[in-house]
Amino acid sequence: MAERLTLEEVSYSYPLPGREDLPALDGISLAVEPGEVLCVAGANGSGKSTLAQVCAGLLAPTAGSMGYGGEKIEGRRRLLSFRRKVGLLFQNAEDQLFADTVFEDVAFGPRNHGLKGEELETRVASAAGHAGIDLDELGGRSPFSLSEGEKRRVALAGVLALDPEVLVLDEPFIGLDFDNGERLKGVLGAYREERGASVVIVTHELADAWSLADRFVLLDGGRCAAVEEKSELVRGDIELAGLGMRLPQWGALARGLIRCGVAVADPSDPVVLARAMAERRRASDGR
Amino acid sequence: MVGSDITIGQYLSAETALHSADPRLKIAATVSAMILVFTYEGWGLVAFTGMMLVILLAVRLPLMPLLKSLRAVWVIVVLTFLLQLFLTPGEVLWQWGFLSVTDTGLMNGVVFSARIILLVVLLGALTMTTPPLKLADGMQSLLRPLKYLAVPVSRVATVVSITLMFIPNVLEQSRKVIRSQMARGADFESANLLRRVKDTVPVLVPLFVKVFHDSDELAVAMYARSYAGGEGRTRLYPMKAGSMEVLFTIAFVVACIALSFL
Amino acid sequence: MGDADSFRMRMEGVRYRYPRAGSDALSGIDLEFEQGRMYAVLGRNGSGKSTLARCLNGLLVPTVGRVTVGGLDSADGASGLEIRRNVAMVFQNPDAQMIASSVEEEVAFGPENLGLEPALIRGRVDRAMDLVGIRELARRQPRKLSQGQKQLVAVAGALAMEPRFIVSDESTSMLDHDARERVLELFGRLRDDGLGIVHVTHFLEEALLADTVVILEDGVVADEGAPADVLSSPDEVRGLGLRPLEVTVVIRELATLGHRVPAGVLDIEELLSWLNA
Numbered sequence: 001m002a003e004r005l006t007l008e009e010v011s012y013s014y015p016l017p018g019r020e021d022l023p024a025l026d027g028i029s030l031a032v033e034p035g036e037v038l039c040v041a042g043a044n045g046s047g048k049s050t051l052a053q054v055c056a057g058l059l060a061p062t063a064g065s066m067g068y069g070g071e072k073i074e075g076r077r078r079l080l081s082f083r084r085k086v087g088l089l090f091q092n093a094e095d096q097l098f099a100d101t102v103f104e105d106v107a108f109g110p111r112n113h114g115l116k117g118e119e120l121e122t123r124v125a126s127a128a129g130h131a132g133i134d135l136d137e138l139g140g141r142s143p144f145s146l147s148e149g150e151k152r153r154v155a156l157a158g159v160l161a162l163d164p165e166v167l168v169l170d171e172p173f174i175g176l177d178f179d180n181g182e183r184l185k186g187v188l189g190a191y192r193e194e195r196g197a198s199v200v201i202v203t204h205e206l207a208d209a210w211s212l213a214d215r216f217v218l219l220d221g222g223r224c225a226a227v228e229e230k231s232e233l234v235r236g237d238i239e240l241a242g243l244g245m246r247l248p249q250w251g252a253l254a255r256g257l258i259r260c261g262v263a264v265a266d267p268s269d270p271v272v273l274a275r276a277m278a279e280r281r282r283a284s285d286g287r
Numbered sequence: 288m289v290g291s292d293i294t295i296g297q298y299l300s301a302e303t304a305l306h307s308a309d310p311r312l313k314i315a316a317t318v319s320a321m322i323l324v325f326t327y328e329g330w331g332l333v334a335f336t337g338m339m340l341v342i343l344l345a346v347r348l349p350l351m352p353l354l355k356s357l358r359a360v361w362v363i364v365v366l367t368f369l370l371q372l373f374l375t376p377g378e379v380l381w382q383w384g385f386l387s388v389t390d391t392g393l394m395n396g397v398v399f400s401a402r403i404i405l406l407v408v409l410l411g412a413l414t415m416t417t418p419p420l421k422l423a424d425g426m427q428s429l430l431r432p433l434k435y436l437a438v439p440v441s442r443v444a445t446v447v448s449i450t451l452m453f454i455p456n457v458l459e460q461s462r463k464v465i466r467s468q469m470a471r472g473a474d475f476e477s478a479n480l481l482r483r484v485k486d487t488v489p490v491l492v493p494l495f496v497k498v499f500h501d502s503d504e505l506a507v508a509m510y511a512r513s514y515a516g517g518e519g520r521t522r523l524y525p526m527k528a529g530s531m532e533v534l535f536t537i538a539f540v541v542a543c544i545a546l547s548f549l
Numbered sequence: 550m551g552d553a554d555s556f557r558m559r560m561e562g563v564r565y566r567y568p569r570a571g572s573d574a575l576s577g578i579d580l581e582f583e584q585g586r587m588y589a590v591l592g593r594n595g596s597g598k599s600t601l602a603r604c605l606n607g608l609l610v611p612t613v614g615r616v617t618v619g620g621l622d623s624a625d626g627a628s629g630l631e632i633r634r635n636v637a638m639v640f641q642n643p644d645a646q647m648i649a650s651s652v653e654e655e656v657a658f659g660p661e662n663l664g665l666e667p668a669l670i671r672g673r674v675d676r677a678m679d680l681v682g683i684r685e686l687a688r689r690q691p692r693k694l695s696q697g698q699k700q701l702v703a704v705a706g707a708l709a710m711e712p713r714f715i716v717s718d719e720s721t722s723m724l725d726h727d728a729r730e731r732v733l734e735l736f737g738r739l740r741d742d743g744l745g746i747v748h749v750t751h752f753l754e755e756a757l758l759a760d761t762v763v764i765l766e767d768g769v770v771a772d773e774g775a776p777a778d779v780l781s782s783p784d785e786v787r788g789l790g791l792r793p794l795e796v797t798v799v800i801r802e803l804a805t806l807g808h809r810v811p812a813g814v815l816d817i818e819e820l821l822s823w824l825n826a
Contacts, residue, residue, distance in 0.1 A: 053466065088470040090466070097493060108468075110472075175722065178751070274805075281808050
């Protein structure tokens with residue numbers, strides 16, 4: 001399977017007038033595989049927001065190169081076609097809502113891509129369906145009249161309406177409560193499943209992506225400190241505290257169990273963890 | 288989050304003599320100069336420009352950000368210049384179809400656009416060297432007499448300072464919204480002017496919503512810390528006009544007045 | 550003002566409806582907050598947490614019922630200043646609270662508004678900065694600090710009012726792990742020094758640090774009590790729209806497998822020591 005999106009030694013510095021440029025990313029190399037959920041995690045100021053925008057083609061790397069589907073992204077034409085393949089949901093995405101109705105807001109992106117009439121309506125309906133927005137009920141309402149959770153999902157629908165192959169989300173869970181967060185996770189999982197899309201979740205809280213993500217890219221001061229799988233994080237191959245992060249509770253529990261000599265297959269599933277513990281109890285009770 | 292490239296009205300942290308000067312004196316000097324700039328013709332303008340340059344260089348205020356703030360008004364400057372250039376009657380210097388350039392037109396074009404530039408530079412120098420809160424404090428104190436005319440002085444001062452505090456915020460927000468709509472296929476880089484104008488609505492609406500929301504939050508935060516419009520406020524560092532500062536200000540204002548006779 | 554023991558914030562039958570809103574944001578709240586304790590206020594989006602916080606220091610005045618702080622009624626305009634002095638607030642977005650151009654002047658903003666003499670302001674500012682541990686930032690520009698540092702500056706600004714209570718309206722929700730730890734550690738220290746802390750949050754781990762947990766649902770108090778009592782049932786917590794503590798979920802699963810973990814176990818260490826017992 002070929003990689004979908006690749007970054008090779010990508011650096012980015014923000015230009016500051018009259019002063020030295022402000023470096024935000026320094027030599028990042030990574031590959032996003034088709035259909036995977038990749039978590040990009042780092043503390044405040046680690047460069048993760050910048051990386052999200054680079055991945056979406058909104059910021060052009062100041063050094064290094066990017067590729068998509070095996071082809072190098074060079075020149076404006078390639079860049080534009082690349083941008084169409086990637087959808088980016090910004091932090092506090094509800095800030096981007098502007099139209100009079102939910103329908104129009106979701107339709108903004110596909111209209112920009114030249115969709116019209118029936119094609120447009122199908123696209124909007126399918127995006128709204130993916131994002132868990134009931135168009136019959138909400139389609140004609142003003143986006144500003146919705147609850148926080150609904151607004152965030154309408155914003156997501158606006159991005160899904162572009163039918164992206166790679167969906168990048170910058171801190172998608174900030175400000176959402178548990179229910180809305182779980183709903184969003186469900187939406188992302190289903191979109192990945194049905195569309196075969198890659199999902200990149202950018203977050204400062206590993207717990208946000210713990211149940212969804214296959215791999216974790218850990219950023220530290222604009223550099224890539226490590227790319228790890230869940231099991232490696234649990235094992236403690238890398239000191240998370242030094243990166244301003246911590247292992248999610250599930251992971252910490254799994255780590256505790258492993259230290260006690262209990263094998264854990266999936267460190268994000270409570271049933272698996274409980275079974276492992278129960279077995280251990282039985283074994284020690286039996287002795 | 289990231290330094291912006293537009294600096295109009297924005298405070299720039301540095302340690303120049305202008306930064307430490309009493310805000311009341313700075314406001315008084317700036318306002319008098321701004322009024323007097325309108326009375327300057329030819330040599331007056333040249334002399335004033337020279338004087339400003341000397342002052343700014345003497346206090347080592349970085350000039351680049353100040354000049355950058357002119358970018359925000361270049362359209363107005365060019366438009367003023369052209370209108371004056373072509374529409375003023377006088378002795379014709381050059382003619383092309385129905386367009387004619389006259390000697391007074393040329394003169395007026397230069398004078399009018401120079402005045403605008405100087406106004407922006409004056410205001411820019413004030414806001415660059417005076418943080419919004421100090422500006423509000425200074426205005427509050429200078430305008431105090433107007434209270435007897437039932438002018439809501441503290442409110443005016445508060446509104447001005449909140450507005451100034453919000454300039455960086457508005458810039459940052461607008462960049463954010465532009466990028467997020469670009470991610471949805473809006474094209475702000477296109478050469479098609481119509482398309483670009485059309486795409487400003489999706490930027491302005493979220494921007495207004497956000498800025499209203501944030502400024503409300505800021506006002507609440509100020510109120511929660513017992514801010515009541517500056518009335519009865521004391522200062523950690525009380526405003527104190529040093530005698531040298533006062534002297535300089537008087538000299539500056541006198542020079543400004545004198546230039547209007549040139 | 551009475552002695553510290555009797556200084557309380559009380560909410561009696563408090564209802565609040567925002568102008569032009571169709572329903573109440575708070576619909577009948579009775580609570581009492583004491584000094585020297587930390588309270589965590591939890592609840593899903595829209596449950597009324599922020600409204601409650603804003604009622605406590607007089608930013609909002611109840612539509613029905615009353616809020617008293619040290620006996621002063623928040624509806625009485627004359628006591629507004631006194632209430633805001635005693636109940637300081639820290640808000641969610643650090644960027645929307647920074648007012649001045651240097652950290653020390655930022656911290657001084659509150660005392661300046663109280664009209665204190667410069668020397669007194671200096672004393673308060675220095676004490677507040679020392680308590681929070683940001684003395685070395687005094688001359689820095691607040692806008693240029695990290696989010697976490699800004700929030701510490703905001704807490705110092707609140708402390709400079711020399712309040713009896715600090716109400717934190719989701720002040721940790723935009724911070725990363727390290728910064729959040731620092732703010733919470735500070736809240737714990739202030740509580741030990743005798744301040745009352747009311748911390749609105751939607752992280753259950755943070756609620757574990759509180760003496761009392763209050764869970765709101767639809768503008769009423771759905772549950773109130775010690776963390777071990779309120780947070781130990783994952784289904785109840787889940788039903789109130791909150792993420793249950795992982796440990797409690799595992800304990801529930803263990804119960805279905807026939808293993809009973811003693812009540813009151815809320816963290817991983819305790820669970821593991823049960824396992825190895």
